[in-house]
Amino acid sequence: MTNTAGTDTAGLLAEELEEGLAKSTKDDPEYLSWDSKARRTITVYIPLAIFVIVLLFPFYWMAITSVKPDYEMYDYKQYNPFWVYSPTLDNIKKLLFDTEYPRWLLTTMGIATAATFLSVGASVLAAYAIERLRFRGAQHVGLLVYLAYLVPPTILFIPLATLIFQFGLFDSPISLILTYPTFLIPFCTWLLIGYFKSIPYELEECALIDGASRLQILRRITLPLAVPGLISAGIFAFTLSWNEFIYALAFIQSTEKKTVPVAILTELVTGDVYQWGSLMAGSLLGSVPVAIIYSFFVEYYVSSMTGAVKE
Amino acid sequence: MDATTIDGTVRFVPNRTQSWLGRLFDWKPFLVFLCMLPTIGLLVIFLTYPLGLGLWLSLTDTTIGHRGDYIGLENFWSLYDDPVFWGAVWYTIFYTAVATAGKFLLGLWLALLLNHHLPFKAFIRAIVLLPWIVPTVLSSIAWWWIYDPQFSIISYVFVNVLHLRDTYFDFLGAPWPARWSLIVANIWRGIPFVAITLLAGLQTISPSLYEAALLDGASSWQKFRRITVPLLMPILSVALTLSVLFTFSDFQLVYAITRGGPFNSTHLMATLAFQRAIPGAQLGEGAAIAVAMIPFLIVATLLCFFGVGRRKWQQGGDND
Numbered sequence: 001m002t003n004t005a006g007t008d009t010a011g012l013l014a015e016e017l018e019e020g021l022a023k024s025t026k027d028d029p030e031y032l033s034w035d036s037k038a039r040r041t042i043t044v045y046i047p048l049a050i051f052v053i054v055l056l057f058p059f060y061w062m063a064i065t066s067v068k069p070d071y072e073m074y075d076y077k078q079y080n081p082f083w084v085y086s087p088t089l090d091n092i093k094k095l096l097f098d099t100e101y102p103r104w105l106l107t108t109m110g111i112a113t114a115a116t117f118l119s120v121g122a123s124v125l126a127a128y129a130i131e132r133l134r135f136r137g138a139q140h141v142g143l144l145v146y147l148a149y150l151v152p153p154t155i156l157f158i159p160l161a162t163l164i165f166q167f168g169l170f171d172s173p174i175s176l177i178l179t180y181p182t183f184l185i186p187f188c189t190w191l192l193i194g195y196f197k198s199i200p201y202e203l204e205e206c207a208l209i210d211g212a213s214r215l216q217i218l219r220r221i222t223l224p225l226a227v228p229g230l231i232s233a234g235i236f237a238f239t240l241s242w243n244e245f246i247y248a249l250a251f252i253q254s255t256e257k258k259t260v261p262v263a264i265l266t267e268l269v270t271g272d273v274y275q276w277g278s279l280m281a282g283s284l285l286g287s288v289p290v291a292i293i294y295s296f297f298v299e300y301y302v303s304s305m306t307g308a309v310k311e
Numbered sequence: 312m313d314a315t316t317i318d319g320t321v322r323f324v325p326n327r328t329q330s331w332l333g334r335l336f337d338w339k340p341f342l343v344f345l346c347m348l349p350t351i352g353l354l355v356i357f358l359t360y361p362l363g364l365g366l367w368l369s370l371t372d373t374t375i376g377h378r379g380d381y382i383g384l385e386n387f388w389s390l391y392d393d394p395v396f397w398g399a400v401w402y403t404i405f406y407t408a409v410a411t412a413g414k415f416l417l418g419l420w421l422a423l424l425l426n427h428h429l430p431f432k433a434f435i436r437a438i439v440l441l442p443w444i445v446p447t448v449l450s451s452i453a454w455w456w457i458y459d460p461q462f463s464i465i466s467y468v469f470v471n472v473l474h475l476r477d478t479y480f481d482f483l484g485a486p487w488p489a490r491w492s493l494i495v496a497n498i499w500r501g502i503p504f505v506a507i508t509l510l511a512g513l514q515t516i517s518p519s520l521y522e523a524a525l526l527d528g529a530s531s532w533q534k535f536r537r538i539t540v541p542l543l544m545p546i547l548s549v550a551l552t553l554s555v556l557f558t559f560s561d562f563q564l565v566y567a568i569t570r571g572g573p574f575n576s577t578h579l580m581a582t583l584a585f586q587r588a589i590p591g592a593q594l595g596e597g598a599a600i601a602v603a604m605i606p607f608l609i610v611a612t613l614l615c616f617f618g619v620g621r622r623k624w625q626q627g628g629d630n631d
Binding site: 044047048051052054055056058059061062065073074076081082118121122123125126128129133135141145148150151152153154155156157158159160161162163178179181182185186189213214215239242243245246249250260261262264265276279280282283284286287290291294295298301302 | 333336337339340342343345346347349350351353354357358360361362364365368373417420421424425427429435436437438439440441442444445446447448449450452453454456457459462464467471499502503507511556557559560561562563566567581584585588589594597598601602604605608612
């Protein structure tokens with residue numbers, strides 16, 4: 001009994017599938033003949049392959065250089081530069097044990113984490129106030145915060161440097177933790193306002209009727225529902241602070257307090273002979289943390305990026 | 312004092328479990344104030360105030376370690392006579408225009424390619440974003456190595472594999488090659504953002520529109536020109552504005568690869584401002600260069616946003 005029923009449904013499914021396929025081939029002119037398949041290869045697959053190769057090649061080059069021994073790296077005649085014949089960890093070892101690279105990684109991670117928490121915390125409150133408390137002028141405040149996103153750090157770093165100096169924060173990681181939110185908060189607030197909009201207001205009204213206070217509502221209802229939004233804001237904030245360069249370059253002086261991007265460029269580039277192996281290894285290792293975080297949350301990342309732009 | 316009076320009223324409502332503190336937190340104006348405080352505080356201290364301070368610094372002769380005096384427009388007059396400054400202005404505009412055009416043309420193409428039904432689509436979409444995720448300075452260092460005069464892999468391909476040239480390229484040694492090399496690296500970095508953003512825009516376009524166009528016998532170009540482009544305009548204008556803004560104020564890429572050289576030919580306004588202000592210690596002059604960027608930024612933003620945005624309004628009528 002069950003068996004026949006099984007084959008029946010399977011047969012039906014197959015029939016449906018066939019029908020669907022026939023329909024799609026009929027409707028879609030691109031599948032009409034072999035000729036159009038060849039055209040599709042030329043117009044879609046080949047350009048796409050070129051795009052992917054060009055976009056990824058610098059990373060491949062970075063990776064392969066960082067495991068090449070010096071005699072291979074500078075001898076293209078004997079060794080094909082696209083391949084590595086006897087991979088070595090010397091460059092990475094030198095980076096980890098002869099320089100302060102681990103320290104830079106830790107510093108960067110600490111600064112990025114602190115700046116992320118500070119910005120996401122401030123942004124959640126601000127976005128909640130703008131979107132949910134609906135005070136008079138909320139729209140205008142939202143617009144002002146958005147405008148803050150359009151002020152590029154490159155026109156701010158000189159006055160900020162004097163300000164940081166006055167506060168006595170020069171050469172201290174705190175200066176970066178406090179200045180990164182200037183570009184993180186506008187972005188996160190913008191993203192979270194969009195996210196709060198998607199949470200039904202009725203839920204909050206119900207809680208209000210049940211006698212919950214506003215803070216309870218925020219903590220018990222809105223925030224748990226906004227977790228995906230918080231995660232994407234957090235990832236964004238973390239990657240942006242990890243990638244930040246100009247503030248870290250201007251405000252930090254001592255070697256051991258530098259962040260990874262600054263340290264590689266100012267500490268590893270010495271004299272006229274560049275240690276390309278170590279430089280590439282450092283760049284690779286400095287890219288890995290953000291790449292890992294990104295790979296875990298790629299869906300959040302893409303959707304929030306495009307969502308924020310669409311808003 | 313205030314607290315005790317509120318505390319007094321609480322006693323008259325014994326059933327209410329909330330203290331005066333709890334009620335304060337439920338009072339909307341206070342709550343709004345409290346919620347906005349961190350954001351407004353941080354932004355005012357570290358964004359609005361520095362913006363004003365920058366304007367003031369540009370009117371002084373401040374150097375590192377010396378509190379400057381008001382000198383009027385002196386900094387701007389000296390910049391006006393400074394060929395290096397005008398070179399930087401010119402290259403910044405050129406860099407922004409060419410790089411943005413390249414990013415958007417190639418990005419749109421990539422978005423259209425990714426909009427097809429493809430195997431491993433999610434994976435391709437994910438890896439394509441990598442140049443945008445990775446810290447710009449670090450990928451710039453990779454480009455620096457690719458542009459190496461002696462061991463450039465591009466030169467190797469052209470000379471030793473394809474035999475198209477006899478000598479290696481001197482990418483960063485002469486002004487024009489260096490300028491173009493930087494623009495190529497910037498386009499490389501910008502394509503993913505444009506492509507993924509426009510892809511999101513493409514996916515909101517209803518397929519029924521294309522079906523209708525197909526029934527009416529429209530060609531692929533007509534479909535692209537009359538359906539895709541107009542419906543992509545809103546998201547395109549936002550992406551374009553952001554892209555122009557951040558390309559114009561770019562710093563990292565140029566600082567990492569050429570530091571403005573050779574012969575100051577690749578200075579952007581931002582790198583020149585940094586050069587003069589921090590290593591050169593002339594904070595006032597650096598601030599003046601940064602301030603000089605502001606009018607350009609405002610014009611560029613308005614131009615992109617309204618120039619492209621308005622066409623969306625006109626789409627209702629049949630124009631151009």
